[in-house]
Amino acid sequence: MSALKAASIETSPLVEVRNLSKTFVVPVPFLERMIERRPLPLVRAVDDISFAIERGQTLALVGESGCGKSTVARLLVGLLNPTAGGVLFDGQDLSSAFAPGRASPQRKRVQMIFQDPYASLNPRWRVADIVGEPLVEQGWLSGRLALRERVAELLALVGLAAEDAGKLPHQFSGGQRQRISIARALATNPEFLVCDEPTSALDVSVQAQVLNLMQDLQRSRGLTYLFISHNLAVVRQISDQVGVMYLGRIVEMAERNALFSRPKHPYTRMLLDAIPDVTMSGRLRQPVLGEVPNPLQPPAGCGFHPRCPHANARCRIERPMLKSIEGTLAACHAAEEGRLP
Amino acid sequence: MSPLLEVDRLCVDLGSRHGSLRLLDDVSFAIAPGEMLGFVGESGAGKSLTGSAVIGLLEPHCHMTGGRIVYDGRRIDDLPDDEVRRLRGRQIGAIFQDPLTSLNPLYTIGHQLVETMRTHLALTEAEAISRAVDLLEETGIQGAAQRLRQYPHQLSGGMRQRVVIALALAAEPRLVIADEPTTALDVSVQAQVMALLRRLCRDRGMAVMLVTHDMGVIAESCDRVAVMYAGRIVEIGPVRDVIQAPAHPYTAGLMGSIPPMTGERGRLVQIDGSMPRPGLIPSGCAFHPRCSQGWDRCRIERPDLMAVGASRSACWLHDPRRTG
Numbered sequence: 001m002s003a004l005k006a007a008s009i010e011t012s013p014l015v016e017v018r019n020l021s022k023t024f025v026v027p028v029p030f031l032e033r034m035i036e037r038r039p040l041p042l043v044r045a046v047d048d049i050s051f052a053i054e055r056g057q058t059l060a061l062v063g064e065s066g067c068g069k070s071t072v073a074r075l076l077v078g079l080l081n082p083t084a085g086g087v088l089f090d091g092q093d094l095s096s097a098f099a100p101g102r103a104s105p106q107r108k109r110v111q112m113i114f115q116d117p118y119a120s121l122n123p124r125w126r127v128a129d130i131v132g133e134p135l136v137e138q139g140w141l142s143g144r145l146a147l148r149e150r151v152a153e154l155l156a157l158v159g160l161a162a163e164d165a166g167k168l169p170h171q172f173s174g175g176q177r178q179r180i181s182i183a184r185a186l187a188t189n190p191e192f193l194v195c196d197e198p199t200s201a202l203d204v205s206v207q208a209q210v211l212n213l214m215q216d217l218q219r220s221r222g223l224t225y226l227f228i229s230h231n232l233a234v235v236r237q238i239s240d241q242v243g244v245m246y247l248g249r250i251v252e253m254a255e256r257n258a259l260f261s262r263p264k265h266p267y268t269r270m271l272l273d274a275i276p277d278v279t280m281s282g283r284l285r286q287p288v289l290g291e292v293p294n295p296l297q298p299p300a301g302c303g304f305h306p307r308c309p310h311a312n313a314r315c316r317i318e319r320p321m322l323k324s325i326e327g328t329l330a331a332c333h334a335a336e337e338g339r340l341p
Numbered sequence: 342m343s344p345l346l347e348v349d350r351l352c353v354d355l356g357s358r359h360g361s362l363r364l365l366d367d368v369s370f371a372i373a374p375g376e377m378l379g380f381v382g383e384s385g386a387g388k389s390l391t392g393s394a395v396i397g398l399l400e401p402h403c404h405m406t407g408g409r410i411v412y413d414g415r416r417i418d419d420l421p422d423d424e425v426r427r428l429r430g431r432q433i434g435a436i437f438q439d440p441l442t443s444l445n446p447l448y449t450i451g452h453q454l455v456e457t458m459r460t461h462l463a464l465t466e467a468e469a470i471s472r473a474v475d476l477l478e479e480t481g482i483q484g485a486a487q488r489l490r491q492y493p494h495q496l497s498g499g500m501r502q503r504v505v506i507a508l509a510l511a512a513e514p515r516l517v518i519a520d521e522p523t524t525a526l527d528v529s530v531q532a533q534v535m536a537l538l539r540r541l542c543r544d545r546g547m548a549v550m551l552v553t554h555d556m557g558v559i560a561e562s563c564d565r566v567a568v569m570y571a572g573r574i575v576e577i578g579p580v581r582d583v584i585q586a587p588a589h590p591y592t593a594g595l596m597g598s599i600p601p602m603t604g605e606r607g608r609l610v611q612i613d614g615s616m617p618r619p620g621l622i623p624s625g626c627a628f629h630p631r632c633s634q635g636w637d638r639c640r641i642e643r644p645d646l647m648a649v650g651a652s653r654s655a656c657w658l659h660d661p662r663r664t665g
Contacts, residue, residue, distance in 0.1 A: 208598030237600035276557030
């Protein structure tokens with residue numbers, strides 16, 4: 001029995017997201033609502049998405065602003081409650097772990113790194129308090145000496161000095177602050193880190209330092225990452241699996257090499273073509289048509305059809321579902337029918 | 342062709358109660374008509390400040406303490422305020438990073454365009470409106486006549502940035518300072534905006550000073566690039582030379598730290614440490630504490646720009662008198 005259980009844990013993914021949805025109600029002034037007599041507008045920020053992340057692997061979610069990728073991150077760490085669907089972490093439902101007022105053992109296994117290291121650290125707290133907070137808050141470590149030792153250990157792990165514990169956030173550069181964020185996230189020895197654009201606010205040389213650090217930590221500690229980013233080059237550097245999001249849905253999900261060498265969905269192709277070429281190999285950026293539509297009035301059928309060069313009548317009416325096409329998952333009628341060049 | 346803008350040994354200091362800090366040190370460059378010169382570097386390197394100094398919009402406590410700025414053969418850094426104001430907008434346009442803060446939320450797009458044009462050009466209201474429609478169409482906005490009646494909040498980010506570009510171009514300036522014009526935009530819209538700027542630069546013979554932290558944007562748009570570090574230009578030259586064969590170790594590090602889109606995935610090159618803050622700039626070459634190729638001389642003596650092929654680089658590695 002126990003052997004059977006152990007075997008199933010070995011093979012099952014660490015994180016499994018099932019039909020996750022989040023709908024936000026858009027506030028409309030009371031008077032306007034009374035006059036127009038219309039129901040409150042809803043935004044489907046995350047619309048029925050499913051994915052799984054294997055232990056020690058990195059899944060990246062990529063997409064333009066407003067596609068719902070940050071909402072997914074917030075749903076996974078319990079900062080938002082899903083409207084429908086759920087998250088299984090190591091075979092158990094995460095929503096109960098995040099119920100308020102309970103220090104569940106699951107909770108310390110999931111942590112988050114935020115985008116802006118200037119906003120995610122309390123400017124009036126010393127580094128020792130910031131990094132030590134998760135430990136104190138959940139009562140996992142007590143005693144000042146033990147705490148100080150643990151903080152020094154964590155700071156060393158991210159390449160900061162033990163003396164930095166007494167400093168305030170403003171005494172650090174952006175890259176060093178993001179290291180403090182990472183140290184705080186690692187305080188409880190988590191297995192799964194949700195990283196919401198962790199390098200977007202950083203300069204490219206500092207971004208390289210943080211990406212290298214994250215990869216080293218993943219290797220040495222067997223961490224599992226969900227990595228949210230809008231930058232495809234960063235995603236290529238860090239991910240094993242990539243999900244491309246558009247208007248709250250995953251439109252393509254593939255293994256990294258497959259996605260970058262043989263993208264299936266026209267939106268993925270468009271994103272890849274839109275990246276400026278740093279090496280100056282002579283490849284020109286393809287001009288991209290249009291912009292992301294207003295999520296309050298998403299187009300009928302496939303959400304991408306107004307910008308898609310391959311859209312036909314079916315795309316305008318019927319919404320495509322994720323289907324396996326040559327080993328990758330893509331939600332596109334044209335790809336499925338073999339209409340794509 | 343003689344340069345349209347010439348900046349010669351520009352120095353900018355920040356004055357405070359505790360003395361003054363040097364923010365820009367000995368910055369020299371020139372831009373010819375129809376040329377796009379990129380400025381790249383990490384935050385705090387002084388790229389935006391250089392742009393602000395050129396259009397005479399330095400923050401209250403910053404002062405030019407040395408050097409000259411010459412526009413079209415005429416020195417402009419010592420002009421009285423009202424003359425600088427006339428130059429700005431009419432001759433020199435500016436595009437800033439955040440399109441929402443550069444537009445007035447209380448006025449329609451049309452009002453703002455017409456006001457700008459009539460301030461600088463002798464046009465009637467009707468002429469200005471028809472020119473505004475032409476301008477918006479030129480920047481790729483469809484249904485321009487209807488857009489004129491809209492307010493900034495009714496437009497998307499990409500649309501707003503097009504309006505900001507139209508505003509900057511309204512008085513047909515010969516020089517445009519574009520400070521991170523695409524940083525707030527998504528990559529698909531970014532490509533559209535850069536294509537627009539390139540086209541205007543080519544068609545109108547406009548000179549552009551493009552400030553950005555994105556080497557990719559520089560690579561696809563600029564003719565030449567200046568790499569800044571701690572308030573100085575450390576390398577300047579044709580884009581292809583600087584990108585494919587960087588002469589300064591800092592530029593090489595910067596290029597290596599960009600995750601590649603093709604080929605094998607390896608560990609990224611990382612430059613350890615961070616850029617020094619003003620006031621704490623090391624002696625000698627400011628980059629020496631982070632440089633893997635430095636030696637004694639770099640700690641003591643500050644290198645000036647030296648010719649390396651078609652570029653110039655401020656690094657002792659390229660000293661022609663160097664032996665061994």
